[in-house]
Amino acid sequence: MKFIFDSDTWQEIYGGIRKNKTRTVITIIGVLWGIFLLVTLLGASRGLENNFKTIFGDFATNSVFVWTQRTDLPFKGFQKGRRVRLTIDDVEILKREYKEIKFIAPRSNSNSAITRGFKTGNFNISGDFPVLDKVQKKDLIFGRFLNENDIKLKSKVCVIELEIYEQLFDKNEEPVGEMVTIGNISYKVVGVYKNGTIAFDGAAAYIPFTTFKQVFNTGNRIGWMMITANEGVDILQMEQDILLTLKNIHKVDPEDKKAFGSVNLAAEIGKVTGFLTGMQFLTWFVGIATLIAGVFAIGNILLITVKERTKEIGIRRAIGATPVEIRRQVVLESVFLTTVAGMLGIIFGGFVLFLMDTFLGSGPDPTLINPTVNIPIILFAFLILIVLGTLIGLIPAYMATLVKPIDALRDE
Amino acid sequence: MIRIKNLHKSYPIGKDSLHVLKGIDLHIKEGEFVSIMGSSGSGKSTLLNIVGLLDEHDEGDYFLNGQEIKNLNEKKGAVLRNKFLGFVFQSFNLISYKTALENVSLPLYYKGVSRKERQKIALDYLDKVGLKDWASHLPNELSGGQKQRVAIARALVTQPKVVLADEPTGALDSTTTDSVMDLLKDINNEGMTVFVITHEEEVADQTKRIVRLKDGIITSDTINVQRNPVKTV
Numbered sequence: 001m002k003f004i005f006d007s008d009t010w011q012e013i014y015g016g017i018r019k020n021k022t023r024t025v026i027t028i029i030g031v032l033w034g035i036f037l038l039v040t041l042l043g044a045s046r047g048l049e050n051n052f053k054t055i056f057g058d059f060a061t062n063s064v065f066v067w068t069q070r071t072d073l074p075f076k077g078f079q080k081g082r083r084v085r086l087t088i089d090d091v092e093i094l095k096r097e098y099k100e101i102k103f104i105a106p107r108s109n110s111n112s113a114i115t116r117g118f119k120t121g122n123f124n125i126s127g128d129f130p131v132l133d134k135v136q137k138k139d140l141i142f143g144r145f146l147n148e149n150d151i152k153l154k155s156k157v158c159v160i161e162l163e164i165y166e167q168l169f170d171k172n173e174e175p176v177g178e179m180v181t182i183g184n185i186s187y188k189v190v191g192v193y194k195n196g197t198i199a200f201d202g203a204a205a206y207i208p209f210t211t212f213k214q215v216f217n218t219g220n221r222i223g224w225m226m227i228t229a230n231e232g233v234d235i236l237q238m239e240q241d242i243l244l245t246l247k248n249i250h251k252v253d254p255e256d257k258k259a260f261g262s263v264n265l266a267a268e269i270g271k272v273t274g275f276l277t278g279m280q281f282l283t284w285f286v287g288i289a290t291l292i293a294g295v296f297a298i299g300n301i302l303l304i305t306v307k308e309r310t311k312e313i314g315i316r317r318a319i320g321a322t323p324v325e326i327r328r329q330v331v332l333e334s335v336f337l338t339t340v341a342g343m344l345g346i347i348f349g350g351f352v353l354f355l356m357d358t359f360l361g362s363g364p365d366p367t368l369i370n371p372t373v374n375i376p377i378i379l380f381a382f383l384i385l386i387v388l389g390t391l392i393g394l395i396p397a398y399m400a401t402l403v404k405p406i407d408a409l410r411d412e
Numbered sequence: 413m414i415r416i417k418n419l420h421k422s423y424p425i426g427k428d429s430l431h432v433l434k435g436i437d438l439h440i441k442e443g444e445f446v447s448i449m450g451s452s453g454s455g456k457s458t459l460l461n462i463v464g465l466l467d468e469h470d471e472g473d474y475f476l477n478g479q480e481i482k483n484l485n486e487k488k489g490a491v492l493r494n495k496f497l498g499f500v501f502q503s504f505n506l507i508s509y510k511t512a513l514e515n516v517s518l519p520l521y522y523k524g525v526s527r528k529e530r531q532k533i534a535l536d537y538l539d540k541v542g543l544k545d546w547a548s549h550l551p552n553e554l555s556g557g558q559k560q561r562v563a564i565a566r567a568l569v570t571q572p573k574v575v576l577a578d579e580p581t582g583a584l585d586s587t588t589t590d591s592v593m594d595l596l597k598d599i600n601n602e603g604m605t606v607f608v609i610t611h612e613e614e615v616a617d618q619t620k621r622i623v624r625l626k627d628g629i630i631t632s633d634t635i636n637v638q639r640n641p642v643k644t645v
Contacts, residue, residue: 008527019509315505318466319566320494320522322487401486406466409505 013333020305024337027301031341031385032348034294038287038381039349039373044356045283047368049276054369062231063135063265064239066246067224072258076251084250084259087220094227097245100238103228105132106209108218114160114205115181116168123164124204125182127212135226141165143176143191150190150208157211158182159191163203182207185215235266291385295338299392302334306396313400314408327397334393335386342385346378413477413573413605414440414463420471421458432458434628435472440607442573445600447608447616450625456609457578459625463607464497464576465489477573494523498567502579504559506551506566512538513547516566523570537565541595557588564595574605581615593618 017024068084091106108127113120132138133145141162150157158180160168169175179186187207195203212218227242229235243260246252252259306313313326353371360367421433432455440446450456461467462474465484474481477496484492498519499505506515517534525533538544541561543554551559560580567575577596581589593615600606600620608619616622617636624632 008521012521015509015514311505312507315507316518316522317486317490318464318493318499318505319519320490320570322490322522324487325490325522404466406461409466409501 009329009332012329013336016309016329016333017337023301023305027298027337028341028344030297030301031291031294031338031389032345034287034291035342035345035381035385036349036352037290038283039346039378040352040356041283041287042280042373042377043349043353043371044368045276045279046373047356047361047371048279050369050371051366052272052276062229062233062235064227064229064235064242065224065263065265066227066242067261069258069261071252071256073253073256075253075256078251084252085221086223086225086246088222089220090246090249091222091225093249094242094245098238098242100230100233101227102230103131103134103226105129105135105226105228106222107132107225108209108212108216108221108223109204110212110216112183114164114168116178119168121164121167123161124202125212126204126206127209127216127218128206129209132206132226135228138193139195141192141194142174143189145191145193146206146208151210154210154214155208156185156187157190157208158187159193159206160189161203161205162192162194164205165192180205183215235264239264287381291381292388294341295385295388295392298334298337298341298389299395302330302393302396303399306330306400309400310403310408314403314405317405318409323401326400327394330397330400331390331393334396335389338385338389342382346382349373413442413444414438414607415475416463416472417474418472419459419462419469419474421455421462421467421469432628433462433469436628436630438623438630438633440574440605442605443600443603445597445606445608445620446623447610447619447621448623448625449610449613449616451611453627454625455628456611456625460576460578460607460609463574464499465493490522494519494570496573498570498572498575500560500563500567500575500577500580502582504551504556504563504583506559506562508551511548511550512543512554512562515551515562516569519566519570534565534569537569538562540568541565555588556584557591560584560588560592561595564592564599568599568604572604574607575599577606577608579610580608581610581612586614589615 066086068086071078071080071082071084074080086106088106091104095101095104106129110125111122112125113122114125128146129151130146130148138145138159140159142165143159145159146157149155160175160180165175168180169178175189175192178189180189181187182205187205207215227238229238239262243262244254246260247254247256250259316326317323353373356368356371361369361371416436416438419433419436419438420431422429422431424430436459448456448459458467462469463476465476465481468484476492479492481492493499506512507518510518513531513534516537517530520530520533535544535547538547541564543558543561543565546554546558546562551562554562560583564575564580567577575596580596581592584592596606596608597618606619608615610616620636622632622634622636623630
């Protein structure tokens with residue numbers, strides 16, 4: 001392996017490469033383009049994935065939402081079209097029956113005017129438990145979220161969305177501790193949160209569930225519930241089981257599809273993740289295919305060059321170059337070209353990712369977030385590139401020694 | 413130096429084979445200046461290729477520097493060429509993107525001589541052929557005669573046992589022919605065995621021994637008296 005560190009070897013290769021600049025440039029562009037596409041595509045798809053992750057990031061992704069509607073089938077003497085109501089007791093039963101439930105957040109909601117001084121607006125009012133913060137992480141800007149004490153004491157406190165704060169408060173005004181009026185009752189603001197990109201509640205004011213129950217006189221009824229499963233639970237199966245349990249409790253035909261409504265977040269996200277996986281597969285496929293095409297281009301061009309250089313190779317052999325030395329030179333030329341092209345491609349791809357990040361990755365609604373490629377992936381691709389470069393270099397190298405020097409030198 | 417006994421060589425042409433060399437016996441001693449004369453098709457190039465280890469013979473014996481040449485693989489052939497033989501071709505066969513100096517030093521590179529040493533030796537030989545000032549020029553910046561002198565320097569640089577010249581003056585005009593032949597004579601006078609192939613009488617006339625080849629057999633092998641002052645005395 002000594003020859004690799006021998007400056008003479010490289011002098012010879014440099015001479016060979018410099019001889020035909022056009023060929024060198026075209027060859028390099030072939031591989032450069034391949035690795036550039038791979039880096040850029042992987043980076044862009046990662047950026048898109050990161051973006052989706054931020055959008056869904058606020059939710060526990062293995063969650064099911066359940067609410068009630070009217071029955072569609074008559075059952076046990078009940079007419080169809082009966083209004084079913086979820087109650088707080090259902091929540092207790094589910095909690096007891098299902099060990100795989102991690103969190104269950106019941107909620108009642110309504111809407112009402114919220115007033116502060118002369119400013120007023122109509123917003124969603126939601127009676128919640130502190131566990132909501134676990135199911136759907138709240139991005140708090142001021143203060144805190146509801147806590148167990150609020151529930152126990154039926155406190156007149158609320159946590160409002162940023163939009164409500166902006167409508168009711170002056171800029172830079174401290175909201176925590178201020179009073180707002182919801183309906184006819186005064187509530188103390190304890191926190192302000194900001195919605196993510198996807199929000200089911202819109203601009204809502206959260207008040208303790210117990211307070212809601214008393215103020216709106218809803219008894220045990222709840223509007224809907226959010227259920228988060230433990231890690232590794234088959235969430236689709238759990239959804240079906242829970243719906244059946246609820247149908248049983250509320251005397252609804254098990255075949256009734258309309259009595260309970262549900263959305264499975266995992267399934268919804270699964271669709272997007274599936275799309276992302278597909279895209280990543282496509283990225284790899286396209287990238288690697290382009291890379292291989294590039295390497296073949298190098299092999300092809302080297303092969304043509306070897307034919308062009310038959311005479312030169314003949315001369316070298318006449319004056320004492322062994323076939324091994326000739327092969328070594330051609331292979332090293334190939335490896336050198338792929339390496340240089342690969343490095344340029346990575347640098348160029350990195351630069352384009354940087355531009356993408358600058359132009360698409362910032363602002364309030366970025367298309368791509370942090371478009372990056374893992375260094376090990378790059379190194380792996382680079383390694384493959386060099387291996388392919390070596391292998392593809394062997395073909396012209398073999399062809400180079402196949403021609404007898406006498407035939408190479410024969411004057412036409 | 414070169415001892416050939418009953419050498420045969422034929423080339424397959426389709427189903428038939430062309431018998432080119434039909435039993436050559438030739439003995440060239442160290443320090444000789446031999447020319448092989450013959451018209452095209454006489455087999456002189458084939459003979460040179462076999463002597464130059466660029467081609468293999470079918471039958472007969474060939475000893476180069478006392479070593480029998482038989483079943484040579486490419487690697488051994490390359491090493492022997494590098495060690496014992498220096499080539500001069502009709503079409504110069506310089507590498508076009510290398511300077512005169514680089515061309516001359518290339519055989520030393522394959523011999524494994526260090527870079528510094530190579531440069532020094534190559535420059536010495538360029539000086540010897542009178543082209544020291546042209547060391548950094550590319551072949552296409554040199555005249556035909558200069559190119560051939562660079563090629564001769566390249567053939568000599570490894571201090572071979574024999575210099576093989578295939579029509580060394582074939583692409584040159586008469587003035588440069590003379591200068592190249594003078595150079596070959598000088599080399600021979602310094603003790604080098606020189607083996608020239610030509611079809612020109614004037615060139616053969618300047619060598620010390622003329623071997624005439626016709627249809628694959630040696631028709632005459634004569635000492636060129638006027639070029640052999642030692643023998644005439």
